[in-house]
Amino acid sequence: MTSLLRRVKSKMAIFAHRKARGMLDGEYGSVFRGRSLDFDDLRAYVAGDDVRDIDWKASARHGSPLIKRYVAGRRQTVLLVTDTGRNMAADARDGEPKKDIAVMALGVVGYLAQRHGDVVGLVCGDGLGTRSIPAKAGEAHLERLLREIDSATTLDSGPSRIETQLDHVARTVKGRFLLFVVADELAAGKEIEQLLRRLRAQHEILWLTVRDADLAGEGRTDLDAFSVADSAALMGHLAASPAIREAYTQMAGERDAGREAMFRRAGITEGHVTGSSTVMTELFALLERHRRAG
Known part of the structure; x- marks a missing residue:
C-alpha cells in the first residue's frame, strides 16, 4: 500500500526544486506569534522574510543578508x-x-x-x-x-x-x-x-x-x-x-x-x-x- 505521506513529500520535493520550500517552511514558523522561541542557526535571507530577523553583524561578515532561525520553546x-x-x-x-x-x-x-x-x-x-x-x-x-x-x-x-x-x-x-x-x-x-x-x-x-x-x-x-x-x-x-x-x-x-x-x-x-x-x-x-x- 502506497504511503500517502510519501506521496505528499514527493510533491513537496518538486516544490523545493523551485527554491521555494524554505520560504514555505519559514512562513509556517511565523504563524504563531508571541510564542517562546530559542535561537537555532542562520540561513540566507529570502523575499518575504521579516527584516527584523536579519542578523546584521553576521550578514556583514558573510557578505549577504542572513536570517536568524528559531525553534519553539514549547509545542503548538x-x-x-x-x-x-x-x-x-x-x-x-x-x-x-x-x-x-x-x-x-x-x-x-x-x-x-x-x-x-x-x-x-x-x-x-x-x-x-x-x-x-x-x-x-x-x-x-x-x-x-x-x-x-x-x-x-x-x-x-x-x-x-x-x-x-x-x-x-x-x-x-x-x-x-x-x-x-x-x-x-x-x-x-x-x-x-x-x-x-x-x-x-x-x-x-x-x-x-x-x-x-x-x-x-x-x-x-x-x-x-x-x-x-x-x-x-x-x-x-x-x-x-x-x-x-x-x-x-x-x-x-x-x-x-x-x-x-x-x-x-x-x-x-x-x-x-x-x-x-x-x-x-x-x-x-x-x-x-x-x-x-x-
Whole structure:
C-alpha cells in the first residue's frame, strides 16, 4: 500500500526544486506569534522574510543578508479539520477528486508542523457525525490521519456539512490551537458566521477552499453528470445555453463574494485551490497573508 505521506513529500520535493520550500517552511514558523522561541542557526535571507530577523553583524561578515532561525520553546497543537462527506468525493475544478487535494494540503501542513516540533490532530466527518483523533507527533501518526481522511471520503458518505465538524471543535476543544480547515465551497450564512467568530476568538484559523468543477463552463456541453449531494442529474447539453452559463457564473460569483466577506468579517484568512498542483503555492500565499493580517 502506497504511503500517502510519501506521496505528499514527493510533491513537496518538486516544490523545493523551485527554491521555494524554505520560504514555505519559514512562513509556517511565523504563524504563531508571541510564542517562546530559542535561537537555532542562520540561513540566507529570502523575499518575504521579516527584516527584523536579519542578523546584521553576521550578514556583514558573510557578505549577504542572513536570517536568524528559531525553534519553539514549547509545542503548538495543529488541528486539521476537514469534510469527509460525499461532496469531497466529487471532482474539483482541475478534474481530480477533491479528497486527493485535501489529503495533499492537509499532509503538507501536517508535515510542516512535525518539522517544527508541533503535534497534529484531526477532526473530520460529514453531516451525520464527527470523528476526532487526538494530537500526537511522528510521521506514522500523520500517515494514520491522512489514511482516515482518504478512506472516509466516498460517494457513500453522509452529506457534507463542515459546520458539524466546526461545532464539534467549538464544544470540545480547549486551549488555543491552529485550525487548518479544508472544505469545498461553503455558502455564507448567519449561523456559520457566528460559529466562525466564536472559533476565531479562541484559535488561529487558516481556511483552504477546494473549488468545484465548472460544469457550466466552456467545453462541457457533451458532459452528463450528477450532483453527489443529492444524485440529481446535471445534463451537459444545458450548458450550451449562454443564459444558463451566465446565470451559473453569476450565482457562483455571488456565493464566492458572500463567503469571502464572511471570512473577512470573522478575521479568517482563506485560500483557494483547483487541484493538487496548486496546493504548495497557495499554501505559501495563505500563510503569508495570514502573517501580514496579524
